[in-house]
Amino acid sequence: MSGDQTVSDDSAETAVAGDLTEDLIRTSVWDERDLEAAGIPVIEVPFVTVGGGLGSFAMVDFLRSAGVAVGDIRVLGDSLTPTETYEYLATNSQIPRHERLRSDASSVMDNIWGFPSYALREAWAEKSPRRIWQVVTEPVLDEYFTPKAGQVYESVAREAKRIHWNDMVTLGYVRMVRKRHDGGYFVLQTRPEPGATRRVAYRCDFVHLAIGYPGVAFLPDLQEYRERTGDYMRVVNAYEPHDHMYEELLRRPCTVLVRGSGIVGSRILQRLIDDRVGRGAQTKIIHLFRNYVGGPQGERRTFRRPGGNGFAYQGFNFPKAAWGGQLRVDLERLDGEGRAELIREMGGTNTAPRRDWKHQLERGAAEGFYEQIVGSVEHVDQTDGRDAIVTRIRTQDGGSQEIEAQFIIDATGLLARLDEHRLMADLLAHTGAAQNPYGRLDVEPTFEVRGTASGAGAMYASGSMTLGGYYAGVDSFLGLQYAALQIADDLAARGFGKRLGPLRSVTQWMRWMRDRTP
Amino acid sequence: MTPTLFGRIQTRLFLVVTVGVVWTLLIGPLLVTLVDGADLGDVYRLAFGALVLVAVVGIGWELLYHALQQFRWEKDWPTLFGLVTGLPEAIVVYLLLRQDLPWSLGSVPVDAFTVHFASTWIVIWLTANGPMRVVFLRWRFRGGRLL
Known part of the structure; x- marks a missing residue:
C-alpha cells in the first residue's frame, strides 16, 4: 500500500459527515479551523498513545506511576485488552497460555520495577522453590527461566485494572497524526461505530506511537505461489491461524516443509513432534535451511555465538x-x-537452546521423521494431481532438488516495512519523520521521533517499528519498558508527569504491592 | 542486571557502604558471642576491616570479572556467579586481614569472620537481585551504574 493509494481511498469517502477533505489530506500542518470546516470534532487531551497493545500499556503504566491523571491520557487502539493482539499472534505461533514465552524473569510487563520477578511469583503461587532454583542457577546449571504466556496475560489484566486502563481507551483506527500550527499535534481517529461523525481529532501536546507490526511477512516465493494458485490452506504462515493443518496431520500421514530456523520455527517443530509422539500423527518433517549454522558464529573469541545443527543459539x-x-x-x-x-x-535468526527441543530433533533425525535440507528456493508449484506442493531448490553444491510436501509453513517472521503501514506512510510524508539505516522509524535515544517536533510538543515511538535505533531489544517486554522509561523521563523534563526518583519509585512500588491505584 | 565495568564497581561500592555497613552494625552483637574475650569494638575492627577490603580489593576483582565476561556471548554475569565469587573473595580478604590489612587485628577469629563475611555477602547479593531495582528504577538498564 503506498501513500498515493491511501489518498485516493479517502478522497472517495469525502461525502460522509465529519470526514477528511482533500484539503486536510494535502496539508501537513493543521489548525482548529481546518477541522471545524470539515465538521470533525476536536477533543483536547495532553497525551495520546496510539496502538493500545503492550507498547501503549508499558507507556501508560510508567506515566500513571509518574503521577499523570487518567484524564490526561488517551489510549487509541482497536481492542480494550492490551494483550489481545500479542496473544493472538503467540497462540497462532503455537504458544498457548500454558506454554512459556522467550522472555526473561525480570522483564515483568505489569510491574515497572521488574520485582518481584515472574519466577518469584510463580514460585510463590505454586509454593515450590523449583523456579527460584532455576532463576538463581540460570543459565549455568539450568536453562533460562521464562514465564508462561498465561501468567503474563493475567498479571497485565490485573495491572490494567489498577491503573484504570479501560477509562483511558477509546476504540478506533488511527488514520494519521498531523502537526498543529500552534504546536502539538492532531491525532485523527476513525470511529468504529456508525452514526457519529466518521472521524474525531485529538488535540494533544505529546503523541506516542506503539503500533507493532503491520502484518505477517511471507517469503516472496510463497507469496507468489499463494497469489498464483489461490492456495491459502496448504501454504501457511506461522502467525496466521493454521490449526486446520494440525488437524489434517492427525487424520492422515503427510509431509510438512518448515521454512525458518528462528524461535517460531522451533515452536512449530515442537508442535509437530508433540502431535507425532503424543497424539499418533505420522507427520514427516522436512526442515529447509537457507543459511545453515554448523557451529559457533563469529571470528573473535570475545564475540562468538553458540550454534550448531543448523541453529544459532542464544x-x-x-x-x-x-x-x-x-x-x-x-x-x-x-x-x-x-x-x-x-x-x-x-540478532538475526536465532533460537533458544532448550534441551527438550534438541532432544526432539535428535530423536526425529534418528527415527527418520525429521530431515534437514540446505538450499535456496527457486520455485514452488503444485504437483500435477494437485495433491502436493513441490519446492524446487538449488542445493549448496549447485545441484537441483525437488521437495514434495502436503503443507508448507513459513516461520520466518512478521512484516515490519514502514510504508506498509498507513499511519507510518503518512508520517513519513507529512510530519518530517524519517527512516533509520535499518529502514524503520528513526528515533533519538529518548525515543522521540526525529524531525517531528512541533512547538513545545513531541512525538515518540516504541516497539518493533523503532528497531535500528540506539537500543536493540525494542521488540520485547523489557524493551517496551525501557522505551517507556526513557520517554517518561523526557516528558518529566518537559513538565509532564513527575520524575520517578527513588522516593516516588519506592512509594509507587508499595502501592503496586498492595494493589492500590497509582 | 547485566553489568558494565563502571556499573559493577559503583554497585559494589554503594552496596558495601550502605547495606554492608548497616548489616555489619546489626550483626556485631552476635559476632561478639563467637569470640572469647572480645568486646564490640574488637569485633567491629574485624568486620569493618573486611568491608574495607571487599570494597577496595573488589575493584580489582571487578576488573577480572569484566575481563572474563568478555568471553561470554551474552556479555552477562549470571546471578549464580555473583553468589559463588564470594568464596575466592572471602579467602583473599581473610589472608589480607591476617597480614594486618587494612589495620592490625592481632589474630583473626575464623568463626566470626566466616559468619560476618558469608551473611554480608548474601544480604548484598539479595539486595542486588531485587530491592535495588525498586529504589533505583534506571539501575538495571544502566548496567548497574548509579551515577
Missing part, C-alpha cells in the same frame, strides 16, 4: 547485555550503518 532475541549491559552502551555510541551492523550481528 537465550533471547539479542544477547542479554543488549538490554542493559555493555552492548547497550556500545550500541548507543554507534550511528548509521555501524549501528545497523551491530544489531544484525547480535
Whole structure:
C-alpha cells in the first residue's frame, strides 16, 4: 500500500459527515479551523498513545506511576485488552497460555520495577522453590527461566485494572497524526461505530506511537505461489491461524516443509513432534535451511555465538547485555550503518537452546521423521494431481532438488516495512519523520521521533517499528519498558508527569504491592 | 542486571557502604558471642576491616570479572556467579586481614569472620537481585551504574 493509494481511498469517502477533505489530506500542518470546516470534532487531551497493545500499556503504566491523571491520557487502539493482539499472534505461533514465552524473569510487563520477578511469583503461587532454583542457577546449571504466556496475560489484566486502563481507551483506527500550527499535534481517529461523525481529532501536546507490526511477512516465493494458485490452506504462515493443518496431520500421514530456523520455527517443530509422539500423527518433517549454522558464529573469541545443527543459539532475541549491559552502551555510541551492523550481528535468526527441543530433533533425525535440507528456493508449484506442493531448490553444491510436501509453513517472521503501514506512510510524508539505516522509524535515544517536533510538543515511538535505533531489544517486554522509561523521563523534563526518583519509585512500588491505584 | 565495568564497581561500592555497613552494625552483637574475650569494638575492627577490603580489593576483582565476561556471548554475569565469587573473595580478604590489612587485628577469629563475611555477602547479593531495582528504577538498564 503506498501513500498515493491511501489518498485516493479517502478522497472517495469525502461525502460522509465529519470526514477528511482533500484539503486536510494535502496539508501537513493543521489548525482548529481546518477541522471545524470539515465538521470533525476536536477533543483536547495532553497525551495520546496510539496502538493500545503492550507498547501503549508499558507507556501508560510508567506515566500513571509518574503521577499523570487518567484524564490526561488517551489510549487509541482497536481492542480494550492490551494483550489481545500479542496473544493472538503467540497462540497462532503455537504458544498457548500454558506454554512459556522467550522472555526473561525480570522483564515483568505489569510491574515497572521488574520485582518481584515472574519466577518469584510463580514460585510463590505454586509454593515450590523449583523456579527460584532455576532463576538463581540460570543459565549455568539450568536453562533460562521464562514465564508462561498465561501468567503474563493475567498479571497485565490485573495491572490494567489498577491503573484504570479501560477509562483511558477509546476504540478506533488511527488514520494519521498531523502537526498543529500552534504546536502539538492532531491525532485523527476513525470511529468504529456508525452514526457519529466518521472521524474525531485529538488535540494533544505529546503523541506516542506503539503500533507493532503491520502484518505477517511471507517469503516472496510463497507469496507468489499463494497469489498464483489461490492456495491459502496448504501454504501457511506461522502467525496466521493454521490449526486446520494440525488437524489434517492427525487424520492422515503427510509431509510438512518448515521454512525458518528462528524461535517460531522451533515452536512449530515442537508442535509437530508433540502431535507425532503424543497424539499418533505420522507427520514427516522436512526442515529447509537457507543459511545453515554448523557451529559457533563469529571470528573473535570475545564475540562468538553458540550454534550448531543448523541453529544459532542464544537465550533471547539479542544477547542479554543488549538490554542493559555493555552492548547497550556500545550500541548507543554507534550511528548509521555501524549501528545497523551491530544489531544484525547480535540478532538475526536465532533460537533458544532448550534441551527438550534438541532432544526432539535428535530423536526425529534418528527415527527418520525429521530431515534437514540446505538450499535456496527457486520455485514452488503444485504437483500435477494437485495433491502436493513441490519446492524446487538449488542445493549448496549447485545441484537441483525437488521437495514434495502436503503443507508448507513459513516461520520466518512478521512484516515490519514502514510504508506498509498507513499511519507510518503518512508520517513519513507529512510530519518530517524519517527512516533509520535499518529502514524503520528513526528515533533519538529518548525515543522521540526525529524531525517531528512541533512547538513545545513531541512525538515518540516504541516497539518493533523503532528497531535500528540506539537500543536493540525494542521488540520485547523489557524493551517496551525501557522505551517507556526513557520517554517518561523526557516528558518529566518537559513538565509532564513527575520524575520517578527513588522516593516516588519506592512509594509507587508499595502501592503496586498492595494493589492500590497509582 | 547485566553489568558494565563502571556499573559493577559503583554497585559494589554503594552496596558495601550502605547495606554492608548497616548489616555489619546489626550483626556485631552476635559476632561478639563467637569470640572469647572480645568486646564490640574488637569485633567491629574485624568486620569493618573486611568491608574495607571487599570494597577496595573488589575493584580489582571487578576488573577480572569484566575481563572474563568478555568471553561470554551474552556479555552477562549470571546471578549464580555473583553468589559463588564470594568464596575466592572471602579467602583473599581473610589472608589480607591476617597480614594486618587494612589495620592490625592481632589474630583473626575464623568463626566470626566466616559468619560476618558469608551473611554480608548474601544480604548484598539479595539486595542486588531485587530491592535495588525498586529504589533505583534506571539501575538495571544502566548496567548497574548509579551515577
